Amino acid sequence: MASVLAILLFxxxxxxxxxxxxxxxxxxxxxxxxxxxxLSLPFGTASLGLAWRxxxxxxxxxxxxASWLICLTSLVLACLGALVLLMNADLARDTLLxxxxxCGAEHSQAAFEPEHVVIGAVYGAMPxxxxxxxxxxxxxxxxxxxxxx
Numbered sequence: 001m002a003s004v005l006a007i008l009l010f011x012x013x014x015x016x017x018x019x020x021x022x023x024x025x026x027x028x029x030x031x032x033x034x035x036x037x038x039l040s041l042p043f044g045t046a047s048l049g050l051a052w053r054x055x056x057x058x059x060x061x062x063x064x065x066a067s068w069l070i071c072l073t074s075l076v077l078a079c080l081g082a083l084v085l086l087m088n089a090d091l092a093r094d095t096l097l098x099x100x101x102x103c104g105a106e107h108s109q110a111a112f113e114p115e116h117v118v119i120g121a122v123y124g125a126m127p128x129x130x131x132x133x134x135x136x137x138x139x140x141x142x143x144x145x146x147x148x149x
Contacts, residue, residue, distance in 0.1 A: 001066065002057065003073035003137065006050035009043050010077060010130060014084050016040035017123055020091075025103035033091075033102040034115060037122035044126040048133055051077055055137035058144050070141035074134045081131030085124070092124020 016039045023032030051074065058070045085092075094100040099111030102119050 001054075001069060001073070002050045003054040003070050003077070006047045006054065006134075007073055007077050007080065009050065010047035010080050013040045013044050013047070013127070014080075014087060016043070017084065017088060020102065020119070020123070023103075025101075025107060028101055028103055028107040028109070030102055030115060030119065033119045033123075037119050041122050041126070044122070044130060047077070048126070048130050051130060051133040051137050055133065055140050058137060058141035067141045067145040071138055071145065074138035074141060078131055078134035078138065081127045081134055084127040085131060088123040088127065092120050095120025096124055 017036045019036035019039070020033035023029060054070050054074065058067055091102050094105070095102055095116045098105075099113075099116065101107040101113075101116055102123075
């Protein structure tokens with residue numbers, strides 16, 4: 001089932017994004033953050049696509065009988081997305097809204113450097129998109145379950 005696979009694909013995302021926090025930021029070295037962003041992007045994108053697919057499946061095939069499974073897995077995926085989003089909230093805020101370096105304000109030479117925006121988007125916008133899509137899949141599956149009952 002696509003929704004179970006979405007959870008399994010999203011599990012490495014917090015671990016891979018945690019690579020960014022292992023660096024020392026010596027002389028504004030953002031390589032660990034960039035590595036975490038590049039390695040976690042395929043997993044997060046695939047998970048997002050599968051959550052979207054399960055949302056569409058719950059809407060188009062409510063009689064399939066797997067609505068309860070989509071409800072459960074979407075809720076778990078939404079919790080994982082919220083966890084990753086909370087883990088990276090400060091980093092995403094600083095890079096996307098204020099244009100700072102992921103290492104902090106004291107390391108920023110110029111605002112909104114492209115690699116800082118990419119890191120902020122992968123660390124912040126991707127988990128937010130997974131969270132919203134998982135909640136939409138939960139809602140679609142829940143309404144399909146209610147229609148069947």
